[in-house]
Amino acid sequence: MKHSLLALSLALALGTAAAHATDTPPMTTPAPASADDTTDTGIRNKQPIKVHDLSAVSVSAALDQARNALSPDTGSSQYVIDQKAITQLPLGASTPINQVLLQAPGVVQDSYGGLHVRGDHANLQYRINGVIIPESIGGFGQSLDARTIENMKLLDGALPAQYGLRTAAVVDITTRSGHDLGNGGSVGISGGSYGTLNPNASIWGSEGRWSYFLTANYLQSDVGIENPTASKKPIHDHTNQVKSFGDISYLINDDTRLSLLFGMANNRFQIPNNPGQQPQFGYLDTVDFNSADLNEQQRENTRFGVLALQGKLGQTDYQVSVGQRYSSVAYTPDEIGELMFNGVASAVTRGNRASTLQADFSMPMGSSHTLRYGVYGSFERAVSGNDAWVFPADADGNQTSTTPINILDNSRLTAKTWSAYVQDEWSIGDKWTLNYGLRGDQYQLARTESQLSPRLGLVWQATGSTTVHAGYSRYFTPPATEMIASSNIAKFDGTTNAVPDNGNNTPLAERSDYYDAGISQNLGSAWTVGMDAYYRKVQRLQDEGQFGSALVYSTFNYAAGRVKGLELTANYEQGPLSAYFNASLGKAIGKRIITSQYNFAPDDLAYVQNHYIFLDHDQKLTSSGGINYALNDSTRVGADYLFGSGLRKDGEVPNGASLPSYFQLNLNLSHDFAFDRFGKLHTQLAVLNVLDRTYELRDGSGIGVGAPQFGPRRGVYLSLQKDF
Numbered sequence: 001m002k003h004s005l006l007a008l009s010l011a012l013a014l015g016t017a018a019a020h021a022t023d024t025p026p027m028t029t030p031a032p033a034s035a036d037d038t039t040d041t042g043i044r045n046k047q048p049i050k051v052h053d054l055s056a057v058s059v060s061a062a063l064d065q066a067r068n069a070l071s072p073d074t075g076s077s078q079y080v081i082d083q084k085a086i087t088q089l090p091l092g093a094s095t096p097i098n099q100v101l102l103q104a105p106g107v108v109q110d111s112y113g114g115l116h117v118r119g120d121h122a123n124l125q126y127r128i129n130g131v132i133i134p135e136s137i138g139g140f141g142q143s144l145d146a147r148t149i150e151n152m153k154l155l156d157g158a159l160p161a162q163y164g165l166r167t168a169a170v171v172d173i174t175t176r177s178g179h180d181l182g183n184g185g186s187v188g189i190s191g192g193s194y195g196t197l198n199p200n201a202s203i204w205g206s207e208g209r210w211s212y213f214l215t216a217n218y219l220q221s222d223v224g225i226e227n228p229t230a231s232k233k234p235i236h237d238h239t240n241q242v243k244s245f246g247d248i249s250y251l252i253n254d255d256t257r258l259s260l261l262f263g264m265a266n267n268r269f270q271i272p273n274n275p276g277q278q279p280q281f282g283y284l285d286t287v288d289f290n291s292a293d294l295n296e297q298q299r300e301n302t303r304f305g306v307l308a309l310q311g312k313l314g315q316t317d318y319q320v321s322v323g324q325r326y327s328s329v330a331y332t333p334d335e336i337g338e339l340m341f342n343g344v345a346s347a348v349t350r351g352n353r354a355s356t357l358q359a360d361f362s363m364p365m366g367s368s369h370t371l372r373y374g375v376y377g378s379f380e381r382a383v384s385g386n387d388a389w390v391f392p393a394d395a396d397g398n399q400t401s402t403t404p405i406n407i408l409d410n411s412r413l414t415a416k417t418w419s420a421y422v423q424d425e426w427s428i429g430d431k432w433t434l435n436y437g438l439r440g441d442q443y444q445l446a447r448t449e450s451q452l453s454p455r456l457g458l459v460w461q462a463t464g465s466t467t468v469h470a471g472y473s474r475y476f477t478p479p480a481t482e483m484i485a486s487s488n489i490a491k492f493d494g495t496t497n498a499v500p501d502n503g504n505n506t507p508l509a510e511r512s513d514y515y516d517a518g519i520s521q522n523l524g525s526a527w528t529v530g531m532d533a534y535y536r537k538v539q540r541l542q543d544e545g546q547f548g549s550a551l552v553y554s555t556f557n558y559a560a561g562r563v564k565g566l567e568l569t570a571n572y573e574q575g576p577l578s579a580y581f582n583a584s585l586g587k588a589i590g591k592r593i594i595t596s597q598y599n600f601a602p603d604d605l606a607y608v609q610n611h612y613i614f615l616d617h618d619q620k621l622t623s624s625g626g627i628n629y630a631l632n633d634s635t636r637v638g639a640d641y642l643f644g645s646g647l648r649k650d651g652e653v654p655n656g657a658s659l660p661s662y663f664q665l666n667l668n669l670s671h672d673f674a675f676d677r678f679g680k681l682h683t684q685l686a687v688l689n690v691l692d693r694t695y696e697l698r699d700g701s702g703i704g705v706g707a708p709q710f711g712p713r714r715g716v717y718l719s720l721q722k723d724f
Helices: 003-019 059-070 083-087 097-101 335-342 602-610
Strands: 077-082 107-109 115-117 124-128 131-133 149-156 169-175 184-192 196-207 210-221 239-253 256-270 297-313 316-332 344-365 369-390 405-428 432-444 448-461 466-477 510-523 527-546 553-574 577-593 612-614 621-630 635-644 662-675 679-688 696-699 708-710 715-723
Touching (some): 059 239, 059 256, 059 297, 059 316, 059 344, 077 083, 083 149, 097 149, 107 621, 107 635, 131 297, 131 316, 131 344, 527 577
Parallel strands (some): 124 169
Antiparallel strands (some): 107 115, 124 131, 149 169, 184 196, 184 715, 196 210, 239 256, 256 297, 297 316, 405 432, 466 510, 577 612, 577 621, 621 635, 635 662, 679 715, 696 708
């Protein structure tokens, strides 16, 4: 997509808004909500309350309601977590977003902060205030901060036609707003075990038609990535991370708002060492190297900015946005050490710049129908570099010289994506809602792939307390462009990094049929229980693996896949007590690897050619839960846990066995101190993995799996937060 097209689209939208503008005096700001009020029970698995009485709310709140009209909740599964529920987690607002999502059903944790939702590898779409934010290059740094969140919905299952491309789940974030919070800010610091230090600062407010919310934080820790050993403290695992986010909006008139969203993340990681490894290659006159002394580093940068115009033209709600995201990863090897252990030392760089255009519209048609339609386009430029040192080798891969040689392997890719959808939400009486639509997607890289995808969702309000939903979605999922590295395999022939060229080295778009059905039941005013079942039949199933020393994922395809599962949820909210429980059963299998085969051992390829195997991220049973109790208006105690039956590892066949199950229990205590002149000071003490159980997420074996990784050991952390 050309930048001139983006500029023209925004100019047309702004011109339309200006044509409908009226000379309206600035609206008064509503009474500010208390930013540090955490005594109320947080929302989990419930739809946020929507605004109905427009005469009693601000223009900004009315526009937020209009934004809700652009995003229906029909026929799919969703799990909601709001800001107060986040503050009740052990680390409160310092909790990384991936760990917040682990509290939702069907979400499995993996190494490097990775997540799997319903048997998928990554494949998550992030939306902020309805705007798609293109994913960053896979790594272990989190680009977003939980302090920005007012509420977050995890949408999965059979999604309506307006959701596509990244289809495992949609993480739909509504940010905190200066219009709602009033004028103020917050400063705080968290710290504790493993050299952890995490200061943060936020400021928010509104004046006339302007409002803003800005936040930034810095993190340093001696456990940046999962420990490859079971030791209490990893070797060479320091991290420094800086993140910031901003949301500035201006009310053009009572029906129109212009918003600027922007953010950045600069993350630096040491790659932790696994002592006791034996060198496999000689380097000049050196034959020994202590693996505990390796010095490998990785740097990750992300920048994004979005300009969004949201408003109303007659009865039609709309939001038009243009944006850009830049993401890069740079891996610096320990040249001598990696040559001696692996026979190759590669300085790996990847960069991706995505420019996007998105437009969504919602229009009522009579009293029973709502028509929604929209378009999306992205233009990506991706570069990858591999500055590799290798040893000469014979035809059997045996080292023939201890003097390394240098090979440069660089590539550039340009990808274009276009999408359009139309859907109708049909209210059939008081109890039935049918959402049906059609979506078209086209992805162009080395080849052009496209698909028309029908969607159908049905919701039945069986009683005032019982809701049943069912849906079918046809999905088209192009490969993540930033994960693709087009390598020239022939350059490494005759070296210790030689691999066979087994065919197609460019990943393909995935196509699948998704079926989902579930029921939600309110029991009195306190309990909500639910059950959801899903089945997905997949062609060209996409997966990702870590190949080589750099901790960067690459995409490959299985010819076919089958994914199915069952989820159970229960939530209790009554007075000072809240509790939640999630459990999920899942199975994910794939057959015949058809792209990027050069990354795999010939024996594994031969077996997978004719047999279904478990995907490496398959986990049979996953569960999470927590409880939080307010002792009084200023003191709360809480606990939460994570349980998993274990990810896959190699057995008699690839991915044929699973790692041992694990259970991690976390505790927390929070108290608000009141001082005459200083005001309220929020404190929170957390103990993670209080039982100090050692558990392994990965053992280094399996299709597409790199080094072993262990879960966190016991850690104690204290947070201090002051709002003003």
